[in-house]
Amino acid sequence: MYVEFQQLPAHARVWIYQANRAFTEQENRFVQSYLKQAVQDWNAHGAPLAGSFQIRYNQIIVIAVDEHHHAASGCSIDASTGWFKDLAFQLGIDFFDRSVALVQEEALQLFPLLEVKQAVAQGLITTESFIAIPQVKDLADYRAHWPAQANDSWLKKYFVAASV
Template identity: 25%
Template sequence: MFVEHNTLSNEARVWVYPASRKFYPQEIEELKTKLEDFVSSWKNSKEEFKASFDIKYDRFIIFYAEDNISLTNADIDEQVSFVLTLQNEYELDLLDKMNVSFKQGEFVQYKEIKAFKKMLKEKSVSSKTIVFDNLVQSKYDLEYHWEVPITESWYNRFL
């Protein structure tokens, strides 16, 4: 059942899919409809399954699922299959978790890890640059540990 993501508990599971480009304004409403349709029918369960989504910075698709229902591998596969469909339809990458999303001023950038390492070496970004840890797993972690300085992320090994 689709619910607003802000009504879910802090323990709700999250999956973050970074897009290789911003979604265009004309794509957002259509994308929201597709996401809500998917989330509404995602898991057929006798138990009450609450799930949601969000689009942040016009660049990240985030799925939420209340942690009181166990998700099977088939449920996760269904989500990934849906994301693959979006990836093909919108002609962008959503599944490459090894690329880096980071802030430069008010803008969110997306770079291949190799290019990001070069930027660090050239001091185009610093240890204070905010990166997105797209491997967070709970709503709480998304809120408090998703946007962090490089020094507090796994990217700190490149400093």
């Protein structure tokens, strides 16, 4: 059952999907319509899940579910992953891209994972840069720490090496 994203409690479970490019306006409308219906019909073993989604930077989709209402199961999580495989097929977008997303105002700049160390060395990503981290503990963590400063993310290991 679809609920407004803002109405989900802090303990809601979160999944973050990053597209390899920004959506066009038409794609954004399609994704919103698709996901609203998918979340509305989302269930675990026949029990409806109280979930929602949010699109950030026209390129990242955050899915959340209130597991106190009913817990997501392996099958329901697989179903949600299937949404992104289907959207990828329909739109020609990769939602399983593992690039690092640097937040620049209301847009993202993607760095392939193997080029992140070089981007830090070149000063393209600094300790103060904001990064769209791919995982958070729960909705409270997402609301408080997303996006995260690079120095507070897994990227901090590159800054230690860069300053030596």
